[in-house]
Amino acid sequence: MIRLGSFDPAVSPAAREEYLRRVEEATRVRISDLADGSDRIALVPLQTDAQQPMSVTDIQQGLAAAGFFPSGAIDGICGYRTLSAMRLFQEYVRTVEGLPMIPDGRFGATSQQQLRRWISARLTTRWEPTIRAWRTGPSGAGEYADWLNLLDRVKQRYLASPNRMLQLVSAFTRASDTRDVTRWDFSPDAIHLIGVRRQEASGKFDDIFVLLIKGLVFKFQGSTEPGSSTNPAGVPYLVQGQHDYHFGWHKKQYLALRPLHLDRGVLVVRSGDLRLDEADLDNGLEANASINVHWGGKGRTFDVKSWSEGCQVINGSAYVDDEDALIDCSTFAAANNGELAANPSRTRGAYNVLLDLVTAMSGDMSSNAVRYTLLVESDLDLAPSLKQRLIDARARAVAILA
Numbered sequence: 001m002i003r004l005g006s007f008d009p010a011v012s013p014a015a016r017e018e019y020l021r022r023v024e025e026a027t028r029v030r031i032s033d034l035a036d037g038s039d040r041i042a043l044v045p046l047q048t049d050a051q052q053p054m055s056v057t058d059i060q061q062g063l064a065a066a067g068f069f070p071s072g073a074i075d076g077i078c079g080y081r082t083l084s085a086m087r088l089f090q091e092y093v094r095t096v097e098g099l100p101m102i103p104d105g106r107f108g109a110t111s112q113q114q115l116r117r118w119i120s121a122r123l124t125t126r127w128e129p130t131i132r133a134w135r136t137g138p139s140g141a142g143e144y145a146d147w148l149n150l151l152d153r154v155k156q157r158y159l160a161s162p163n164r165m166l167q168l169v170s171a172f173t174r175a176s177d178t179r180d181v182t183r184w185d186f187s188p189d190a191i192h193l194i195g196v197r198r199q200e201a202s203g204k205f206d207d208i209f210v211l212l213i214k215g216l217v218f219k220f221q222g223s224t225e226p227g228s229s230t231n232p233a234g235v236p237y238l239v240q241g242q243h244d245y246h247f248g249w250h251k252k253q254y255l256a257l258r259p260l261h262l263d264r265g266v267l268v269v270r271s272g273d274l275r276l277d278e279a280d281l282d283n284g285l286e287a288n289a290s291i292n293v294h295w296g297g298k299g300r301t302f303d304v305k306s307w308s309e310g311c312q313v314i315n316g317s318a319y320v321d322d323e324d325a326l327i328d329c330s331t332f333a334a335a336n337n338g339e340l341a342a343n344p345s346r347t348r349g350a351y352n353v354l355l356d357l358v359t360a361m362s363g364d365m366s367s368n369a370v371r372y373t374l375l376v377e378s379d380l381d382l383a384p385s386l387k388q389r390l391i392d393a394r395a396r397a398v399a400i401l402a
Helices: 013-025 056-066 080-095 109-121 128-136 143-160 164-171 278-283 337-342 352-362 377-382 383-400
Strands: 191-197 207-213 214-221 233-239 241-250 254-259 267-273 286-288 291-295 312-320 326-328 370-376
Touching: 056 080, 080 109, 080 352, 109 278, 143 191, 143 207, 143 214, 143 233, 143 377, 164 233, 164 241, 164 267, 164 278, 191 377, 207 326, 207 383, 214 352, 241 291, 254 286, 254 370, 267 278, 312 352, 312 383, 337 377, 370 377
Parallel strands: 191 370, 291 312
Antiparallel strands: 191 207, 207 214, 214 312, 233 267, 241 254, 241 370, 254 291, 267 286, 312 326
């Protein structure tokens, strides 16, 4: 079985050391400092035989041909990007083809049989025409273009009339990973993640996040609200606007999106209660490097509480795919790290889909950094059809998870 850390025997020690060095450089954490668990890589040679006919190189080449591993390194090492491509393939077989499969990143006989079927039939993803059109230039129609148009309109609104929070961002003199409104950039060449802060805080996992990548639109359930904090100054609310994020580790346990620069952080405002209001801005802003975009367990309709101390949290139970279908992951999504460690058939569910799309599908993009834009609910008034789509997505997710 091929899994994270498997490598072909022909891969040299120097190549293995170089791979690990690049992982540490990209994630900015030494592998030896990571907590034990499924996300900590340990390189183990793979032996092929009748039960294990495919090599890591075979898997990488097959996934690349099928469209799940664009410009991925065919290096014989099952690293994090290869793992994401394998899980993305398994999820596609499960949801689009409707075949029994758990997207756990363990590529055994069943997964290899399915990939060999794809290779033999020269199958590619249904996304390929959309991605091909995206490569030729921004489309003037479709939900992807509608979101980019909305983001540009929101920017123009705040350039003309910035609210007090955005004025404080502009006046912040120290370096941070939060962009002044003049630097908001919604280029289709980048990966965009959008969160929407609702007008009335609920303390529940009932927000929707929108991922824009290569002309595709996916939606995820989670929360933009902080649930608790031990800081006497109050809970940190991420400020409205655009922020630069990059892959790293959440509490050295699993991969998440972290502020681009560890010595900067994104801007937050503290609140003495679980409600952000105008008076909280009197205390000014602070840069905080611990505000990640990370997994929030199964989610359902539970309270956010200690899942988020200002982080943006993505749940595992369900997501809305590129064709606007609600995808249920609740049968294999773990509730927490304890369940994940105790049961190898459990995964982080929908959260992995977001992670894998960004990791596996960005190999031929200029960067896999993510521009995270936090909107407020009233911004959606500029695009009523998109607002209704989010309302519908939220209602469907809550209904399936209640």
